[in-house]
Amino acid sequence: MNNSTKYSKGNPDGGLTPITSPWMKHLLKNxxxxxxxxDKYSSPINIHHLPTFSNTISSFKKIFDDYGLKYQIFYARKANKSKSLVKQAFASGIGVDTASFKELEQSIALGGNGQNLVLTAAIKTKEQYELAIENDVAIVLDNKDECQQAESIAKTLNKKAIIGIRVSGFIVEDRKLYSRFGFDIERVEQFISANFGTGRHYENLTLKGLHFHLDGYSTMQRGKALSDSISLIKTLNAKGFNLSFIDIGGGILMNYLENEHEWTDFESNLKSAVIKNDNQLTFNGNGLGYEMIDGKLKGSLKTYPYFNRVNGTAFLKEVLDFTNLETGKTNAQTLKELQLELRIEPGRSLLDQTGMTVARVAHRKQDAKGQWLVGLEMNMTQMMSSSADYLLDPFIIYRDQKESSTPVDVFFTGAYCLERDLLLKRKINVPHLPQIGDIVAFVNTAGYMMHFFETEAHLFELSKNLSFSVTERTSFLDFVSDELVE
Incomplete structure (x- = not known):
């Protein structure tokens, strides 16, 4: 067989064309x-290119360095469970944000310590507190109960727990931003003043900074929240506290798509199809958040915004350049003046172009509506996030190349015994019907798509995770199974 294979993008005449890195194209041809x-690892396989991850880390570092800021970057491990990425994060000089006992335990075993780890779990167990406190790992506390638990355990261990306080409830354009996480910023100053410090209630908790994580992707909201957090730290430090960092969490937008027009056209066509009650773009007319109610189009697109002009480091720059109207200074200027350390916890945006998922075709069939369903050796949880659909065109690698063929519309289905196990809800046009054993590749899946909701229902094996570092002349031996990373 010729080692160089032609591959085809789904929806070759438009669709939603993903940005595809050279390393991905190199693999797609092989x-x-x-x-x-x-043959070795079965299907599906998640493939990670570690140099891409490192290069993205470097680009974020450069922004902070250009501003002359004190900073620390933590890779949000919840976005991807691969141990290889944790090792690479440490090797690239950044930390890791952990959100569970096992994430923290593994990260410590892989080289993490109190200088490069943080625990931000939404639910914290006794075991998590103990492991973090014993290893001097900073813990972000969300409420009074967590403060009390951390205090009690730190006292029992005869240790000081390093903590940050999560805040929320920022007021932006006269609207209070709701979050189920954190202390209300309008009340937290009084709470900290009354409970922290020598002789106070939480005397075994060493408060080092503030943390917030906003829902949504507004740089203006994040800029305002950072500005308000800076003001709060100034107030607290004037009272004798010594807070040294602000952590703004993640939520840094990334861009998946080559063409903005394809993105706007897709949403426009979807809305039009829902309005006309003739939606043939998706499986069984799924509106992906849009629906007609009382003759009017309601709802919104319940997916990630896959095209974004302002993304990655440009997104972070807008947050840093936000100007406080009272002082006339940007966030970056004030952070530098106060020598405050800015921390971020990106997951998706650090993993941009780092991974792809490949799966084999198991069968083809036509349903009662005449629709072609192509079953893959994977299931919907192995490429699922909180988004209503993954809006990138896949690539098809055909074993037998045909000089002439008949294009066909297909839906890709998964292995669970559920009517809704659709890997993509969008209908995909392909050059010809895939055969059993052909390969379908989904690119840029490393951030939240591979593992976030992956399950072992039906006792299916979890997907295999591989990493590699070369780009050209790649061989089977260059790929390392994540099970062997230590």
Whole structure:
């Protein structure tokens, strides 16, 4: 078999064309290599390119360095469970944000410590507190109960717990931003003043900074929240506290798509199809958040915003350049003046272009509506986030190249015994019907798509995770299974 294989993008005449890195294109051309990986690891396989991850880390570091700021970057591990990325994060000089006992335990075993780890779990157990406190890992506390638990455990261990306080409830454009997480910023100053410090209630908690994480992706909201947090730290430090950092969490937008027009056209066409009650763009007319109620279009697109002009480091720059109208100074200027350390916890945006998921075709069939369903050796949880659909066109690698073929519309289905196990809800046009054993590749899946909701229902094996570092002349031996990373 020729080692160089032609591959085809789904929806070749438009669709939603993903940005695709050279390393991805190199693999897509090498069907023999991917087939060897399937023979060893079965289907599906998640593939991670570590140099891409490192390069993205470097780009974020450069922004902070250009501003002359004190900073620390924590990779949000919840976005992807692969141990190889944790090792690479440490090797690239950044930390890791952990959100569970096992994430923290593994990260410590992989080289993490009190200088490069943080625990931000939404639910914290006794074991989590103990492990973090014993290893001097900072803990972000969300409420009074957590403060009390951390205090009690720190006292029992005869240790000081390093903590940050999560805040929320910022007022932006006369509207209070709701979050189920954190202390209300309008009340937290009084709470800290009354309970922290020598002789106070939480004398075993060493308060080092503030933390927030906003819902949504507004740089203006984040800029205002950072500005308000700076003001709060100034007030607290004037009272004798010594807070040294502000952590603004993640939520940094990334851009998946090559073409803005494809994105706007897709949403426009979807709304039009829902209005006309003739939605043939998605499986069984799924509106992906849009629906007609009393003759009017209601709802909104319940997916990630896949095209974004302001993304990555440009997104962060807008937050840093936000100007406090009272002082006339930007966030970056004030942070530098006060020598405050700015911390971020990106997950998705640090993993941009780092991973892809490949799966084999198991069968083809036509349903009662005449729709072609192409079943893959994977299930919907192995490419699922909180988004209503993954709006990127997949790539198809055909084993047998045909000089002439008949294009066909297909839906890709998964292995769970559920009517809704659709890997993509969008209808995908392909050059010709895939055969059993052909390969379907989904690119840029490392951030939240591979593992976030992955389950072992039906006792299916979890997907295999591989990493590699070379780009050209790649061989089977260059890929390392995550099970072997230590």
């Amino acid at each position: 069907q023999t290599l991917i087939s060897e990986l399937f």
